[in-house]
Amino acid sequence: MKENANLLFVFLFKTPIEGSGYSLAWYILFVFIIAGALLFFAANFAGITSFIERRIAARIQTRVGPNVVGPQGILQWVADGIKLLLKEDLIPDRADQFLFRVAPYFVFSGLFAAFVALPFGYGIVAADLNVGVYYIFAITSLVVVGIIMGGWSSNSKWALFGALRSAAQIISYEIPTALSLIPVIMLTGSLSTQDIIKAQGGLPWDWFVFHSPFTFVCFVVFFISALAEGNRIPFDLPEAESELVSGYNTEYSGFRFLVFPMAEWANLWVIAAMVSLTYLGGWQVPFVSIETLSGSLVLIFLSVAVFVIKTSIVVFIVMQLRWTLPRVRVDQMTQLCWTYLVPFCLVAIVGTMIWMLIFPWETRVALLLRLMMFGIGFAFCFFYVRRIRFNYFNDKTAYENLKKKSPWYPIWRLP
Template identity: 45%
Template sequence: MPLQFFTDPTYRENFFLYFPQVIPSLVIDFIALFVLIAIFFSGMIAPIAGLSVYIERRLSAKMQSRIGCNRLGPEGILQILADGIKLITKEDFMPKGADPFLFKIAPFFVMVGAFVSFAVIPFSSLFVLADLHVGVVFLLALSSVVVIGIMLAGWSSNNKWSILGSLRSAAQIVSYEIPLGLALLIPVLITGSMNLQEIGAFQKGGVNHWLIFFAGPFTIVAFFVYFISAIAEVNRTPFDLPEAESELVSGFHTEYSGIRWGLFFIGEYTNMFLISCIAVTIFLGGYHKSIANIPFVWITVYFSFFLLLHVLTFIPGMCKKMISGDSFLDVMMKNEPKALSRTSKMLCALISLFISVFLHRYHDESALIQTLVFISKSYFLVLIIMWLRWSLPRYRIDQLMDLCWKNLIPLSFLCVCGTMIWMVIT
């Protein structure tokens, strides 16, 4: 009813006559929409971002031959909660001379740019928050919103280092939007539509229908061009010069502390997940059924099982402590980790293999399985981005710009032309 009210001509001509009657249903509809969006974001996206924080810490520790956070809660999964509480309860101050209004709204731009883009991503055939005709353009537009946030953050901090960081970042993001856009243009060319659901639907039918293999080498290179430009868009190493810790003491978010910094942080991890979701939707087959999905689902199910089992091994110890009267904090924090034996790990792996094959059979009927497949595929790309961060040094600003303007842009033009020629020939 409300949407009709705004689009139907009869209603539009007599706007002021009908408007008072429609208000209640409008209000209820908007409230329902907000609730839905809130549940979606806080229930699905934000936990994934939070989990990314924990997984990054454990993964980086594994790569650096140390253990990582494993103290709070079983194997340290409550670390995110503790971090969140700490950030929220920190003192909220602003540097002297900072512009208060700009200082306060800057993190929100970055967060909004990251979170709102999830509205157009198809998690399953039933579930897209906003099935826009112009999904791809919407995504590109929102990455520009992030630039505003970063520049406001740098400028309003009244700090030379922050300004340097924010200007570098703005230059970087704006430059890398070009190869990003061109690489995103290729699926639009191939499928003839900017609607992400349709681009995903084009890839139905198995691995050989995936867009990355559509135009031979051109789309493969386009995928990598997209991936690299997207990593540069979210300021991750090797392109994290704006927040280069060893040079600029955190660059544009130097002066932010507490939950304001937390918003930047969450924005970065959400952005990471976002670009992986886009890559999966556009190049790697989305949520559609294909044999190549089985490894991803298998890994996800295996790790969830493993974590569940591991958490279950803590429970007898925790119950014993609770019974013997330790405080809640002691129960949560002082845990003796027990390693799972090799047989239980193998058993876990086998069970998850069977489960993933089983799920594969019922893929097309269940939106839940489609969502699971989608999220596990994109999370795999997130892990790759994390891996890159901890093994590569960072680029200098002029080398970064050289890479974009002299290497990626010609390469992406080449891919577009190559795809066009391929489409004409075959």
């Protein structure tokens, strides 16, 4: 980042920074600019995603979704935000006033700090930490501190239930999250997010997910435990709205309440970005080597686009899971963690070690095996499309008879 700051200084003022005497002030200013840009991205992503999720959920539930505020309802999230801002900031009687006020800050800062180490494209990362991956999972654990604070201080039994569930959940799922990344780290030899992406390739069979059956298992485990860390269905136990009214944020209102859902949607990006950078090749552009990528500005923007598309697909899958699955119970959540995810991870780590020894990455046999794994993945997707087709045609003629309309109405056709 320091180099980028230097470059920008030269570009703006036509003098090298070393001799100017403003270097410290410029660096501090630059940090604030980057922080502002990241905050802008996180807040807007959370808002727009909330709108898109509602539209997708509506179509899954054969509804239309919000389409009144602005063209196609695109400004719905702004309206919601303004509405919550104008609401009274209510603090319950007998609540722990200080903790109640402070809790949203913890939730917010814990999530926002994770964006620092997340890459967006080749060389585009706020801080290329050498412990990047573990930094992200350590700092997002701060969210649970905020949730426990909020739940405890609300002086409500439902909120307390939500907070304690959240504590149990995060403590359990930190372990499979960390363990399931070990194969990636072994394959890369580094914890830096940029190094992990650089170790993979642009084409699908050069991604870590198709490296071996063991990394594929780890990918699934990582995806599941990332869902649990992000409090998404099927692991949204802390705010199980049908059981605990609204869980830890039952007593919150106004802008303090807004922070919780906003953090949840911003977390969606963190989850999806982590999944795509560790296992799905990150910003690697197909047929372009890293040397040529670093030279051209156009290719760097292309890498950003590739990363955003991959992340968006993962975000979409996470959303769709939310609107498909029911919620697990508390004991099932911990049981799933300790009897399935953790043993699978441990086996997969050992398996990956052995695989790496027998089939090193560069060898032709390893490439063949990766191609085979990719073939299996492709066959899976093909089967998935077949099932979707089956479900569509299952109802087609009867629907046409009943409603006298064609059921074909794809998602890109806006009502």
